[in-house]
Amino acid sequence: MTNQTNSVFSQLKDSSLVHHSSYIAGQFHSGRSGHFAVHNPADGALLALVAEAGATEAEQAVTAAAAAFPAWSGLTAAERSAKLMRWYQLMLDHQQDLACILTLEQGKPLEEAAGEIGYGASFVSWFAEEAKRMNGDIIPAAKTSQHILVLKQAIGVVAAITPWNFPNAMILRKAAAALAAGCTFVVKPAELTPLSALALAELASRAGIPAGVFNVVTGTDAKAIGQVLTKDSRVAKFSFTGSTPVGKTLLAQCASTVKKVSMELGGNAPFIVFDDADLPAAVQGLLAAKFRNAGQTCVCVNRVFVQRPVYDAFLALLIKATAPLKLASGLEAGCQIGPLINQAAVDKITRLLDQALDQGAELLLGGAIDADLGPLFFQPTIVTDVTPGMQISQTEIFGPVLCISVFDTEQEAIELSNNTPTGLASYFYCRDIGRIFRVAKALEYGMIGVNEGLISNAAAPFGGVKESGLGREGSSYGLDDFTELKYICLGGLS
Ligand SMILES: NC(=O)C1=CN([C@@H]2O[C@H](COP(=O)(O)OP(=O)(O)OC[C@H]3O[C@@H](n4cnc5c(N)ncnc54)[C@H](OP(=O)(O)O)[C@@H]3O)[C@@H](O)[C@H]2O)C=CC1
């Protein structure tokens, strides 16, 4: 371990992407109060020691963002767009290195990590284009002497807190929209995965994004940093992706200064297989929607409902397709499922599974860690006879466990699916066009995959209803969360 960084990073083409301190006002700052360790979940190796930042540094970052706001929001949309496109291009130029950093600190298969880098970058190019279409409106007024003008203006300083499961894309989905709108940005990444965030800061600097426009505050005192980001009156908008309980706390904190808020919180996604579904396609869709990132995604399938006439046939196909999935270190060729993020994740899944088995669920595949690989490698698992009363049905599993139940009628499938306080993503497979519209309208979810297991896309509005959150990210709607409407009554014209 030299220079606070593991020599594993010497395999990168550009090892200067690896930083170990917060990026504030265009500078990487050395910490005042020690360091925290970043580990590789695949083997537990120490990857880096990153400088601790806390409330003081969070305030400095907000000060830098507030100072940078007038000049950044004063650029033309085309000028901001050009800088964002340079940032985007640098991400693509360094896609493999960024993917390697991501896999090392987060664990997902390298190919999936490269996919995340492309996905994250796609928000930057999408919003670089959208920046040019932040159009206002002219509305006919009640008096002929008046015109009603509506302007869309950048809201101001945006603060964000992001999770470890998508250390690149969850930052860029927020930052790209914010910067495109003319806002400046401060993010606190998850303590488990700060290196991907700092690599983005390095590329922002190289892209000529001015000092103070994009800031990263790394630290383990999430509560203290969060207090600043949710309560400082200079922050106009707060955006969070993470668990529902933490989201509720942060939402309450934002009330003190009445900030505009976006919340991308947990889900409990159902996956319904109707009796007219294309079963092989449904199996492929389910594998994609379940095992992405080892099941650690808020849109991952949590509950599978299969209609009785196709239950046995579907299950046989599913077991055949799931059993050979390759569990391995994310850097190993052919890896399809990597390690879970930490021991707490393994413990949570084991507890949920044990409870379900005690209450009558049946284990058909997997069900434990693969100790030969290491303590965090959880086997792809299938359990059947799962009932709505079991905790595993009511909790975001965040792991590679498929919970299967049988149903008889369309109404029953809808009721089972909606039987949860959350409403993020849902999926169903069927071919009857009438049923497609009926079921899609009845599901209380922000996003629905019909005959499709992968629904995330920069052009689509990502977000949930009920306790899954507030607001939408991505798409042309995604810019609105970072703007304020200003109404100007233009009189004296007749
Ligand atoms: N919807 C989603 O995308 C996600 C859902 N989850 C769900 O949450 C479960 C637990 O995961 P976990 O990582 O603990 O998720 P958290 O919600 O705790 O963490 C997400 C982010 O919030 C930060 N944070 C945590 N507590 C506070 C606080 N009091 N004030 C300010 N910021 C805070 C974390 O910082 P730090 O890392 O420093 O603790 C991290 O940056 C998972 O098993 C999964 O079910 C988790 C992640 C993403």
Ligand SMILES: O=C(O)CCCC(=O)O
């Ligand atoms: O779990 C999350 O919050 C990230 C969702 C990834 C995606 O955009 O599909």
